[in-house]
Amino acid sequence: MESHLQLASAGYPVISFGTGSLVRLPGPSVKEPNIFNFNRTSYDQMYNELFQKDPRLYRANGILPMLDRNRNVKWGPERWQDWKVGVPRMTEQQKHNRGAEGTEGGVVDIVITCEERCWDSVVDDLLNRGSPMNRPVHVFNVDIKDNHEDALVGGRAILDLAGKLNEAAVQEREKSGAEMWDSGGASRTGFDERVPYILADWQERWPHLPAIWTLAWF
Structure with missing residues (x-):
């Protein structure tokens, strides 16, 4: 939740989940x-x-x-496996009033976990869903120890990663236009190809936070 808080405070649309049964x-x-x-x-x-x-x-x-x-961040804990991908989490009026796009609309481009077993659960769940939307999603794990001090540092590192990913997405979207991005065209492909290089640069800045990544599909 510390990462959720830091991302939300920086203005990123974000939702958070757990992956266990309870x-x-x-x-x-x-x-x-x-x-x-x-x-x-x-x-x-x-x-x-x-x-x-x-x-x-x-x-x-x-x-x-x-x-x-x-x-003070959100109502309560939600479970990833119960999230209905592609299904809006609020009405159109609520989205209009709160400016909610993407995440609350039922889709995301990036998923970040903070423990490798959670990353495994997310990747396995996406495979089991069968890619009904045929939409790419980048799934990262940034391994963060479960204590307050490490959570603060890990949150800053994830915010840094999000910033670099967003910067690249904006650049690629501006090159080809929003329609090409939404349809999975050239701008989206350009972004997808840049992701592993962005992660490699990020890892050099945060060498004490081992990260893994894969491209999956909604």
């Missing part, structure tokens, strides 16, 4: 995690439930501050 947060012991459902439990509900259980424990281990941040 949301699991640390509890009083390894054998007693706090378990919540994706798509049905808000971050506010999680915060209040854990606050009532043991505010001292969940403040000390960073869970309450994390949930407090998250509830």
